[in-house]
Amino acid sequence: MPFIEMxxxxxxxxxxxxxxxxxxxxxxxxEIHALVGENGAGKxxxxxxLYGMERPNAGEIRIRGVPVQIRSPFDxxxxxxxxxxxxxxxxxxFTVAENILLGVEPHRWGLWDRSATLQTVxxxxxxxxxxxxxxxxxxxxxxGVRQRVEIIKVLHxxxxxxxxxxxxxxxTPQETQELFRTIRELVKQGKTVxxxxxxxxxxxxISDRITVMRHGRIVGTLPTAEASExxxxxxxxxxxxxxxxKRPPARRGPCILRVENLSYIDExxxxxxxxxxxxxxxxxxxxxxxxxxxxxxELVEILAGLRQPTAGxxxxxxxxxPAGTPRRIRSMGIAHIPEDRLRNGVALPxxxxxxxxxxxxxxxxxxxxxWLNPGAIRRYAEDLIRAFDIRAPDPxxxxxxxxxxxxxxxxxxxELSRRPRLLLAAQPTRGLDVGAxxxxxxFLWEQRSNGAAVLLVSADLSELISLSDRLAVxxxxxxxxxxxxxxxxxxxxxxxxxxxLRRQPLEREEGS
Amino acid sequence: MTNETMAPQxxxxxxxxxxxxxxxxxxxxxxxxxxxxxxGMGFVITALVSPRPLQAYTALxxxxxxxxxxxxxxxxxxxxxxLLGLAFTLVFQARxxxxxxxxxxxxxxxxxxxxxxxxxxxxxxHLGMALLAAMAAGFLYGxxxxxxxxxxxxxELVASLMLNVIAQRFYELLLTYWLRPPGAGYNWTxxxxxxAILWRPIPDVRINIGLxxxxxxxxxxxxxxxxxxxxxxxxxxxANPEFxxxxxxxxxxxxxxxxxxxxxxxxxxxxxxxxxxxHRLILNISLGLGFEGIVVALLARxxxxxxxxxxxxxxxxxxxxxxxxxxxxxGSDLVRLIQAVIILFLTAEALFxxxxxxxxxxxxxxxxx
Numbered sequence: 001m002p003f004i005e006m007x008x009x010x011x012x013x014x015x016x017x018x019x020x021x022x023x024x025x026x027x028x029x030x031e032i033h034a035l036v037g038e039n040g041a042g043k044x045x046x047x048x049x050l051y052g053m054e055r056p057n058a059g060e061i062r063i064r065g066v067p068v069q070i071r072s073p074f075d076x077x078x079x080x081x082x083x084x085x086x087x088x089x090x091x092x093x094f095t096v097a098e099n100i101l102l103g104v105e106p107h108r109w110g111l112w113d114r115s116a117t118l119q120t121v122x123x124x125x126x127x128x129x130x131x132x133x134x135x136x137x138x139x140x141x142x143x144g145v146r147q148r149v150e151i152i153k154v155l156h157x158x159x160x161x162x163x164x165x166x167x168x169x170x171x172t173p174q175e176t177q178e179l180f181r182t183i184r185e186l187v188k189q190g191k192t193v194x195x196x197x198x199x200x201x202x203x204x205x206i207s208d209r210i211t212v213m214r215h216g217r218i219v220g221t222l223p224t225a226e227a228s229e230x231x232x233x234x235x236x237x238x239x240x241x242x243x244x245x246k247r248p249p250a251r252r253g254p255c256i257l258r259v260e261n262l263s264y265i266d267e268x269x270x271x272x273x274x275x276x277x278x279x280x281x282x283x284x285x286x287x288x289x290x291x292x293x294x295x296x297x298e299l300v301e302i303l304a305g306l307r308q309p310t311a312g313x314x315x316x317x318x319x320x321x322p323a324g325t326p327r328r329i330r331s332m333g334i335a336h337i338p339e340d341r342l343r344n345g346v347a348l349p350x351x352x353x354x355x356x357x358x359x360x361x362x363x364x365x366x367x368x369x370x371w372l373n374p375g376a377i378r379r380y381a382e383d384l385i386r387a388f389d390i391r392a393p394d395p396x397x398x399x400x401x402x403x404x405x406x407x408x409x410x411x412x413x414x415e416l417s418r419r420p421r422l423l424l425a426a427q428p429t430r431g432l433d434v435g436a437x438x439x440x441x442x443f444l445w446e447q448r449s450n451g452a453a454v455l456l457v458s459a460d461l462s463e464l465i466s467l468s469d470r471l472a473v474x475x476x477x478x479x480x481x482x483x484x485x486x487x488x489x490x491x492x493x494x495x496x497x498x499x500x501l502r503r504q505p506l507e508r509e510e511g512s
Numbered sequence: 513m514t515n516e517t518m519a520p521q522x523x524x525x526x527x528x529x530x531x532x533x534x535x536x537x538x539x540x541x542x543x544x545x546x547x548x549x550x551x552g553m554g555f556v557i558t559a560l561v562s563p564r565p566l567q568a569y570t571a572l573x574x575x576x577x578x579x580x581x582x583x584x585x586x587x588x589x590x591x592x593x594x595l596l597g598l599a600f601t602l603v604f605q606a607r608x609x610x611x612x613x614x615x616x617x618x619x620x621x622x623x624x625x626x627x628x629x630x631x632x633x634x635x636x637x638h639l640g641m642a643l644l645a646a647m648a649a650g651f652l653y654g655x656x657x658x659x660x661x662x663x664x665x666x667x668e669l670v671a672s673l674m675l676n677v678i679a680q681r682f683y684e685l686l687l688t689y690w691l692r693p694p695g696a697g698y699n700w701t702x703x704x705x706x707x708a709i710l711w712r713p714i715p716d717v718r719i720n721i722g723l724x725x726x727x728x729x730x731x732x733x734x735x736x737x738x739x740x741x742x743x744x745x746x747x748x749x750x751a752n753p754e755f756x757x758x759x760x761x762x763x764x765x766x767x768x769x770x771x772x773x774x775x776x777x778x779x780x781x782x783x784x785x786x787x788x789x790x791h792r793l794i795l796n797i798s799l800g801l802g803f804e805g806i807v808v809a810l811l812a813r814x815x816x817x818x819x820x821x822x823x824x825x826x827x828x829x830x831x832x833x834x835x836x837x838x839x840x841x842x843g844s845d846l847v848r849l850i851q852a853v854i855i856l857f858l859t860a861e862a863l864f865x866x867x868x869x870x871x872x873x874x875x876x877x878x879x880x881x
Contacts, residue, residue, distance in 0.1 A: 306758065327760025336758070344758040347751035358748060358759040367741040374739070 001065045003029035003192055004050070004081075004161065009059035011045055019045035020056070021216045027161070032183060032193045034203040034224070037213035037236055038291070038459075043196045044086075046213070047163050051083040052076040082154035083163040088146050092139035097121040099138055100153045124152055129185050143268065144175030151182065161192045168202055169293060180206050198236070198291055200229045200499050212236055229501050230492075237461065237495040248445055250469050253282030255318075256453035257303075257422050262312030264298050264477075272298045274477040275312070280422065280453040285444065287468030287486065288457045291498050295477040296457045297339055300426045303455070304336040305329035316422065330359055335420035337411055339427040339457070345411045346399045353381035353395035356414050388413040389439070405436030412443050423447050426457045441467060461491045473497040480504065550853045557849060558842065568840035572847070575835030576828050582835065584717035588789060590820075590827035594726040595781035596805025597812060597819040598733045599650075603774035604814050605737055607750040610657055610771045612672035613778040614802025615679030619653050620646035620782025622683045625691060625793040628708035628786070629701060638707040643725075643783050650779020653679065654772035661771065662764035668771060676802070687793055699795035710788035722788040726820070729777055733816040736773075746770050778802065 004027040011020040019042045027033045035043045048054040050061065052070040061068055063079055070076050073083070090099045097117045106116040121134040130148050138146060147167060154162055164183075168176045183193050183206060197203060203210055203224065210227055212219040212235040219235045257280040264273040273295045280286045290296050301307045303314065305326040314321040316332055330336075338345045346355050357366050357377055365376040381395035390409045392402060399407060408428070415423070425444060429437040444467060448454055458464050464471055464486065471486035472479050473494060480503035483489055496502045554572075559565040576586040599613045627633075627642040657671035691701045710720040737743035745766045749756045757763055785797050804826070811822035833847025 304758075305760075325760060325762070326758060327762070330760050338758060344752070344754035347748055347755045349751045350747060354744070354748070358755070358761070361744050362741050370741055372739050372741055372744060 002026040003064060005062040005065070006046070006050065007060050007062070009046065009049060009056045009061075011042075011049060011054060011056050018216050020049070023059070023213075023216070023218050025211060025218060026221070027192060027194060028209075029160075029192055030187060030190060031208040032187055032195060032206055034195045034197060034207035034210045035213065036196075036198055036200065036203055036210060036232065038198060041213040041236075042216040043213050044165055045216075047083065047165060047194065047196060050076070051081060051163060053083075077157045077159060080158070080160040081163070082157055082159035082161065084147065084150045084154055084165065084167065086166040086169060088143075088150050090138045090146060090149060092137070094138060095134065096132055096136050096138060096141070096149050097134035099149055100124075100134075100156055102153075104156075120156070121152065124156055128152070128155060128182070128189065130182060142175070144171050144178060147171070147175075147179065148182065151186075155186075155191075160190070161194065162186065163194045163196070165196045166198075167195065168197065168199060176202065198499075200232050200501070203232070204229065229499070230496065233495040233499055233501065234492045237491050248449055250448070251283045251451075252469070253284075253451055255279050256282050256316065257455070258315040259303075260313045260315070262299070262302065262314065263310045264295070264302060264307065265310045266298075272477050273302075273309070276474075276477070276479055278472055278479060278482065280455055282421075282451045282453055283448055284469045285448050285454040285456055285467055287464040287471040288455065288474055289461060289464050289471060289494055289498055290457075290474035292459055294474045294498075296474055297426065299474075300336070300339070300424050300455070300457055303329075303422075303424055304334065304338075327359070333418075333421035334424065335415040335418060335422070336424045337408075337415055337426060337428045339430070341404075341407055341411055346407055348400035349398055351396045351398055352385065352390065352392055352402070352410055353377050355399050355410055356381050356384055356395075359414065360418075384413040384417055387417070388443075405432050405439075408432060408436060408440065412440065416443055416447060419450065420447070420452055423452050423454045424457075425454060427459060428456070429458070429460065429463060437463075461494060465489065465491070465494075475500040475503075553853050554846075554849070557846060561846060562840065562842050564840065568836050568842045571839045572829075572832040572836040574832075575839070576831040578835075580714070580717050582831065584714070584719040586824075586827055586831045587719040587723055589831055590823045591720075591722045591726045591788065592781050592784055592801060593804060593808050593823035593827050594820050595729060595777045595784060596802060597808030597823050598726075598729055598805075598816055599774045599776075599778035599781070600805045600809035601812065601814050601816045601819060602733060602737070602746070602777070603771055604809055605743070605746040605750050606766060606770040607753075608661065608668050608767060608771055610654070610661075610668040610672040610774065611803065611806070612654055612657055612675060612771065612775065613781070613805050614798060614800065615672070615676035616650035616653050616775040616778035617782035617785070617798055617802045618676075618679045618683040619649040620779030621786040621793060621797050622686060622782070623649040623779075624708075624783035624786050625701060625704070628704040629691065632705075633707065635707045638705070639710075639787070642708050642787060643780060646779040646783030647776045648779070650775030650777075650782070651772050652775075653779075654775035655768065658768035658771035662768040672771075680798075683797075684795065687795065691793060700790075701793045703792045704787060708787055709791050710784065718789075720788045722784045725780075726784075729780065730816055730820055733777065733819075737816060742766075742769065742773075778805075781805075 006023060006025040009020050009023040009025070010018070012018050023042070023046055025046060035047070037043050045054060049056050050070065052072045052075050055071070061070060068079055070079065076082070091102070094102070100121050101117050106113045106120065108116070118134050121132070125132045125134070130152060132145065132148055132152065138149065141149070151162065167179055171179060186193060195203070195207060204227070207224045209221060209223050210232065211221040212232060214236060259279070260277050262273055262276045263271070266272050276295070276299065278286065288296050288299070298307060302309050305324055305328065308323055316334070321329070321332070342348070347358070357380070361367055361372065365373055366380070367373060378395055384390070385392060385395060388409045390413060391406050399410060402410065423444075428440045428444070432440065444454055444456065456464065456467060466487070468486050471483045471489070471494070473481045475498060480500070481497045482504070555565070555569055558569050562568040576582050596613055596617070599616070603610050624642040624646040627645050628638070631638070631641065633641055653675070657668045657675060660666040660671050661668040687701070688699055692699060693702055710722045712718060712720045737746065745756070745761050748761055749763060749766045749770070753763060756766070781801070785801070786793055790797065808819060808822045808826055811826060812818035829847070833844060836842050836847065837844045
């Protein structure tokens with residue numbers, strides 16, 4: 001009898017996204033079970049259902065054969081299920097011990113018993129062979145150690161099953177090795193571990209069995225020993241039919257953007273970009289494929305002037321791009337469709353017109369000597385609303401009244417109406433329906449026909465294959481391949497590069 | 513990935529129009545409901561503490577209108593509140609929580625007093641110079657917490673509260689050791705010369721030309737916020753600072769200037785208290801009036817066009833409370849209580865707004881893996 005059994009789990013979010021569809025999932029006691037799949041495959045949703053954070057629309061959960069109702073994480077913990085989230089949930093100002101015993105502090109005479117707290121944490125850490133200083137402040141600890149704190153916290157609640165959601169996403173290779181030692185120790189002591197990840201190499205290294213998910217469904221479960229990485233990659237990425245899009249012929253012009261040995265190290269000291277070099281020419285779309293979190297977002301933000309690179313050079317039209325403010329970068333002819341439109345693509349409380357002029361309000365005719373010209377702004381907004389088919393009755397309507405597709409049209413209208421020399425498009429169709437997606441593709445091609453250089457980052461491989469003139473693949477902050485004719489590639493093949501299983505030899509042909 | 517459906521043209525148009533109509537209606541009905549509920553609550557409390565609640569409450573509600581002199585007192589009080597309300601609508605546009613108005617008010621009064629007493633100038637020029645100097649003082653003082661926030665990331669809330677104390681003590685220091693007539697046994701200056709006093713056109717009524725000045729300031733602040741590119745920057749930063757950074761708006765400069773510019777009406781309010789109300793500098797010139805501007809800005813939904821209305825309403829309650837206290841022997845505590853109830857209702861309402869905002873945003877957000 002399996003330890004955990006999930007049967008026929010279906011979860012539809014209120015916005016209509018089907019995150020899980022008739023999922024059957026089993027975990028045996030004492031195993032390390034890897035749950036793998038692309039972003040958006042439904043792994044985290046399934047585990048949130050098991051942990052009581054989401055309620056399924058249909059399906060049942062059994063623990064050791066007994067049907068259970070898990071309505072909240074409290075229920076889950078009571079049933080012996082604990083979860084360590086990708087974004088660690090610790091209070092940085094508190095010490096390690098305070099965090100671990102938060103909510104279940106030992107008391108003596110009605111007062112918090114500090115020495116008992118420390119004692120409890122020390123004995124727990126010792127039992128599982130986890131080295132930790134219970135009196136250190138969490139804010140002072142590196143991510144790997146914080147994660148250890150989370151694991152001890154879950155263990156202290158007395159759980160038998162620990163779910164780890166993308167535990168290695170923020171870790172250095174050394175920290176990852178340390179984590180794997182911990183996981184093995186936990187299993188030795190009778191615990192069961194579910195590992196959510198999309199890194200196949202790690203899956204091979206640590207797990208006993210693997211379950212692959214794709215588009216909210218289970219593709220299959222198999223023992224790790226019998227799985228090849230190539231096979232897993234094919235299962236994860238699937239065999240999707242390429243949509244037949246009519247490609248306008250490319251008229252490749254001179255080089256617009258040249259990036260040379262660009263490196264970026266984040267605040268936490270992790271290398272996000274490692275000596276990235278590439279070119280984008282006028283009249284060409286360079287697609288960038290990669291599993292999310294491999295440096296694509298940071299690359300785009302650096303080119304848009306929102307981050308400063310650690311090293312390397314960026315050339316635009318043969319001119320070296322200075323370390324500048326976003327306004328300066330924009331004035332040089334770089335437009336940017338941001339990957340999270342609600343975070344920084346729009347100001348929701350402001351009107352459509354005010355959103356459309358956000359990067360040019362200081363220029364004539366929108367303002368003269370510091371004073372806005374409402375008539376000119378309104379006329380301009382009306383023109384753009386018409387040209388980009390934004391469905392709104394009036395430019396004065398606040399942006400928050402628009403649907404996602406229309407918001408994206410507002411952003412496109414603002415970014416494309418300046419005829420940029422270089423367009424940075426990050427996840428431009430994310431969350432859009434078919435019609436809006438097609439409109440975005442149309443606009444990107446129009447830019448390409450107009451001679452702009454387009455850098456397209458997308459999580460959607462079929463979109464990349466059909467739109468790109470050349471396709472670069474990023475893995476772990478490096479460009480591991482650049483393909484001149486992506487249409488001749490299969491998604492499985494690209495997947496091997498995305499997952500870091502293959503890379504082109506270093507002397508690749510540039511500018512072909 | 514989400515697969516939201518794009519609404520057809522009509523549905524979208526209908527939706528957006530409803531949003532707009534909804535906005536105007538909520539502002540009007542909510543403000544009226546807030547006031548009515550607060551007043552009703554006030555009556556319940558009055559009934560509990562006063563032997564003649566009806567008489568006491570009548571004094572509160574009609575007192576400020578019962579004589580021309582009282583109307584004058586009301587207008588005089590409201591004028592100061594208008595200027596302070598404007599100060600807060602400015603700084604709140606950019607979502608900066610600087611509460612420096614109290615300190616800027618003290619420095620404005622101080623500088624206006626120095627010009628009034630020690631800089632002999634011809635009529636007209638004297639008045640203008642004193643007002644200008646007060647505005648400049650408010651602006652310059654605002655540069656300190658503005659720079660601390662913009663360039664060092666220091667909390668403008670904490671910095672402004674501490675700078676308030678510094679400004680107030682500095683005011684008291686100069687008043688008691690320098691501006692007060694030597695050897696005087698009291699803590700106020702000589703009266704200002706007639707050239708540095710805001711004129712009262714009606715004898716025995718305290719209303720003065722500060723009121724039209726405050727109304728003009730209202731128009732200017734409205735223009736600044738809604739018709740100038742600086743005001744646009746303030747609003748973008750307040751609406752979404754990440755977006756402001758992304759489109760290249762100079763975030764630090766906007767924050768710095770936003771906090772400083774709000775000092776202009778606050779400094780003017782200080783000059784108004786000195787030149788329009790007291791006609792001299794006195795020790796406790798503000799009595800926390802600088803903080804009352806927050807209530808006015810909240811009541812006016814941060815829109816300068818509504819500030820005079822909000823200031824008159826709030827001031828009416830303040831003056832009515834004074835009259836009730838004197839004629840019906842109800843403690844000023846009760847009035848404070850009613851005021852507190854209003855603020856409570858307002859913040860609870862802001863919570864409502866936040867909530868519906870948050871829900872709307874949730875609807876837009878797509879769900880990850």
